[in-house]
Amino acid sequence: MRVLVTGGAGFIGSHVVDALIGEGHSVAVVDDFSSGKREHVNPKARLYELDIRSRDLEQVFAKERPEVVNHHAAQVDVRDSVADPIFDADVNIVGSLNLLECAREHGVRKFIYASTGGAVYGEPIRLPCDENHPLNPVCPYGVSKLAVEHYLYVYRLSYGLEHTILRYPNVYGPRQDPSGEGGVAAIFARQMVQGEQVVINGSGEQERDFIYVHDIVRANMLAMDRGQGQVYNLGCGVGTSINELFAKMKEMTGYASEPVHGPPKIGETLKIYLDGAKVKRELRWEPAVALEEGLRATIESFRDTP
Ligand SMILES: NC(=O)c1ccc[n+]([C@@H]2O[C@H](COP(=O)([O-])OP(=O)(O)OC[C@H]3O[C@@H](n4cnc5c(N)ncnc54)[C@H](O)[C@@H]3O)[C@@H](O)[C@H]2O)c1
Incomplete structure (x- = not known):
């Protein structure tokens, strides 16, 4: 087509x-x-x-x-x-x-x-x-x-x-732009791989899918x-907090420091995760890549081209 x-x-x-x-x-x-x-x-x-x-x-x-x-x-x-x-x-x-x-x-x-x-x-x-x-x-x-x-x-x-x-x-994965306001997984991946200080906006208790x-x-x-x-x-229906994400990625990368907490972002939702029952029922779609697996691939991509 x-x-x-x-x-x-x-x-x-x-x-x-x-x-x-x-x-x-x-x-x-x-x-x-x-x-x-x-x-x-x-x-x-x-x-x-x-x-x-x-x-x-x-x-x-x-x-x-x-x-x-x-x-x-x-x-x-x-x-x-x-x-x-x-x-x-x-x-x-x-x-x-x-x-x-x-x-x-x-x-x-x-x-x-x-x-x-x-x-x-x-x-x-x-x-x-x-x-x-x-x-x-x-x-x-x-x-x-x-x-x-x-x-x-x-x-x-x-x-x-x-x-x-x-x-x-x-959404997270290789090629996500970590500069500026890009996705949090990409930002953490680059900062951890390069040994930079990780900053969490707000308490880190925000939850995302x-x-x-x-x-x-x-x-x-x-x-x-x-x-x-x-x-x-397109969701898995489960929230992961930014603090949990940080902890998982810290372990995977061997990052040595603790995060610094900055001010929360204006206009940001505190907790959001999505019910994917409809797309599962009608398109037979559900996420196949576990968070740990996807994060590993993302981190590796930042090791190759930080
Ligand atoms: N990344 C996420 O987690 C996420 C979540 C929800 C929705 N989305 C949606 O997915 C889409 C892609 O997001 P992404 O994360 O890949 O962002 P991205 O910034 O990597 O991709 C956007 C692309 O659009 C191009 N672009 C921007 N303005 C343009 C214009 N005026 N004319 C032509 N091209 C233009 C950019 O150069 C870039 O290549 C967006 O519509 C976004 O709203 C993304």
Whole structure:
């Protein structure tokens, strides 16, 4: 199948591209390299260095005629979304709408959307959160990611554009960017491998649902022709605290120091983990990589290229 992956130079998108190419699909990547890396783009993919908000996106669709769009490009930083909600909305909402318009005009069959279970529910009133939990994002990033879910509903209703929405938990693994606000596992891995001081934001009692990137990729593959019009939480339903994560990784790396605790992040949910019963039932997906196994692979990747 012809697949267009946005954000295909990023952490999760680049693994999705590898899997698609591995399965024999014809893949085009759109990425502006704002956080993605050229070296992560599979050489067998056709690469378009382009902002998803650009008017030139239309030409990519005309040339590539994708049957499936897999949308991973986004402004992904919660703190940046608080500091500049207009930029966040511009990339995440207007950029996604630009894609949807191109998809509609060029007869795309299926749109797979990387949403966020960590930010659309807000502070949970029950745990683990299932897909029917109230949607009350507590940061602009959560609002912008959720807005696109609503647009997808409209495009299916109005134009028959099929979609599957995947609400990700905390995804971790090789290629995650540890600089700035990247995922906590990547940050800890780099700091521990390099013997730097590890800083935990807040008490460390925050709990998250950590899923290894290859499991997330598998769900994207299943969504190619299934789960039409559905939204799925990709979670294991169990929370792991940041302090527990630190302890596991400290043991694996032999890191010698204790963590320093900094101020908590604004807009951050205290505890969130996702009920994955629906995706297990309907797509037969459940995480296959245990946390210890995934963390080991992540740490090794940072030893190779810190
Ligand atoms: N990492 C997680 O734990 C997590 C959790 C929930 C949801 N998500 C979602 O998954 C997707 C991928 O996240 P990631 O962690 O791989 O982040 P990432 O920053 O590694 O990847 C995002 C990619 O999008 C590109 N990009 C950003 N703005 C762009 C624009 N305007 N035009 C074109 N390309 C642009 C970046 O260069 C980068 O390659 C995002 O949509 C994010 O909201 C990630």
